[in-house]
Amino acid sequence: MSEAGWAIMLVDDHAVVREGYRSVLQKQPGLRVVAEASDGAEAYRLFKESAPDLIIMDLSMPGIGGLEAIRRIRQWDKAAKILVFTMHQNAGFAVQAIRAGARGYVTKTSPPETLVRAVMDVLAGRVAISPDIDHELALSRLAGESSATDVLTAREFEVLRLLLAERSTEEIAETLHVSPKTVANLHSLIKGKLGVESDIELVRLALRQGILTEVDLGEA
Amino acid sequence: MSEAGWAIMLVDDHAVVREGYRSVLQKQPGLRVVAEASDGAEAYRLFKESAPDLIIMDLSMPGIGGLEAIRRIRQWDKAAKILVFTMHQNAGFAVQAIRAGARGYVTKTSPPETLVRAVMDVLAGRVAISPDIDHELALSRLAGESSATDVLTAREFEVLRLLLAERSTEEIAETLHVSPKTVANLHSLIKGKLGVESDIELVRLALRQGILTEVDLGEA
DNA sequence: TGCAACGTCGTGAAATTTTCCCGGCGCTCG
């Protein structure tokens, strides 16, 4: 902490939303916003420059997303304190964020007090998870849903990614330099492992587990 | 307009984001925030109470979403001025919002000035569309992508909705009281009409056109 | 070292689904 309180950096691609963070945080004595970034690359660059005590980071951003930004920043500074603040009320994203090195995960539906408390918790060295995500995590455990990143091999995961991104089995076979038949086999195997019947269910599961985001799909 | 300037109502399920709107708008003389709602139902109720000159509305909200809220409010007051302010940089959503009765559509990635200008435009009776959405609309025209709501008959659209929501062909056949064969036929016909090969592409298209949202899919 | 387990890639054949073509039915419109 510097002379004037904890230094906070905000990362969110929506300027108006950053304005909201700022407004909430400045009511809290001992906090000051020293930098703002609107995407992952800028966040990484500005972190190295301004070395804030804490980063409040959104996940869905154009270009380098939040998860990748977390990984890069943590690689640069193992002690970096990052609090994820996102709309995704989704256990899969939370798990990914914590694994990437975040110290906290709070959803945007939370009241401002929850955000402030989480900021204080993370600054104090504690891990902060908002109650709704705790609940989601518990649910996904209870449902016994297989986590794609766990049950799938690297190759299978790669094929899954391509299935969701590319168009036809043939195209995927070509990018992977294997026979279309193999891709089809993997496709079937993946659905079996994840316990889904149709491709539509597959997409739903992928979305739920944060393997892809709406914007990934939305792009042409 | 009342004695103290235009009365604005904010609708967004994220409290911190509303704080951002408020912070941006209060810098603008002649505007004051008179009400806030966090979902569609509350928005409808509060609109009837406080009769604001303008509503700034998010689309993705729990329960009654933004589109439905727009329809209800416009049904209650044909002259209601509603400006959609959302993260969805998506021509499909914009078209739906305008058809539902919105007077403007601005994405959250826009700078605060764009929001303020749009607010002023709508208050002055003009329609405000942010430049990125103009661009999206132009692109979707150029790509010649068929709009699901246009080329599909009511029945086909219903089946599409169920395909994306339910699990198996059999279950859909049951809910519709037709033979599974018919559903399969429709399924095939729909893909043909929309010009997609696989179910995964179908989901992507539906997402892009705003037929379903990420949260729809995310629910178990 | 040897060998068991596993991931990867592929073949083949059966089972299933998708797709296309068809006819019947009811409705609307000129």
Add this chain to the structure above:
DNA sequence: CGAGCGCCGGGAAAATTTCACGACGTTGCA
């Protein structure tokens, strides 16, 4: 009334999905 269209499904060919199986390389462990 006849043409056109949406809706419902049968039938059959075509394509895909699924399953069983084998080969090969790697890893890990006794």
